[in-house]
Amino acid sequence: MTKVITNNIRRLRFDYDEMTQKALAEAIKVSRQTVVAIEKGKYSPSLEVAFKIADVFNTSLDRVFQYQEIENKE
């Protein structure tokens, strides 16, 4: 079991009038590719960007990002 950072950005975008990745990228001032990488868990953003994402969705940081255990795939 290892702990990793996961996120709900995809679901939050969907709940937020099906916001596009491009719109989110423009709102937090990063490229669309960076939003894609964050969503896929390939890149952990800085605290500043993480707070900006939470701010866009009017929610708290822990509802966007979680630090949780996942089972190792053998």
Place this chain on the structure above:
Amino acid sequence: MSYKERSIWASLAVLTYIWFQYFSGMNNLYDSQALNIDTINELLFDAVVMTIVLEILLQITIAIIDHKDADFDDDERDKLITLHGCNNAYYVLVLGAHIAVFYTVFPTLSSRLLPYIDLPNGYFVMHVIIVFALLSEIIRLITQIRYYRRGF
């Protein structure tokens, strides 16, 4: 593929093609026994000018195709990827600098290694620097491509 990735691929292609041409040109000159300071200078001048011209043309073309992304400044991920690329390139460049210093301090070694090339030691050292600068640049670009593809 993003604008950044395209731009890096273009730089890598230009760099690899031009400098492959340069070193194969040197090899041909050596085979035809025409390798001297003048011919090397000519080859070097062509390589530098071609690199600048091709790089400018390709980057302009990519920027025209992807003009929306081209206007966008580097974000934190781009900066981090550039930093990782430069970090890896630094090790190669430092190794090259040490080898160049080594051959400057012990010039007889280069003449033992390449006894058939009748060139001043300065040219040998210059080529050590060119090769390692080239390798470090290739390492930098490949590292960036790898991080853009796989993430980190």
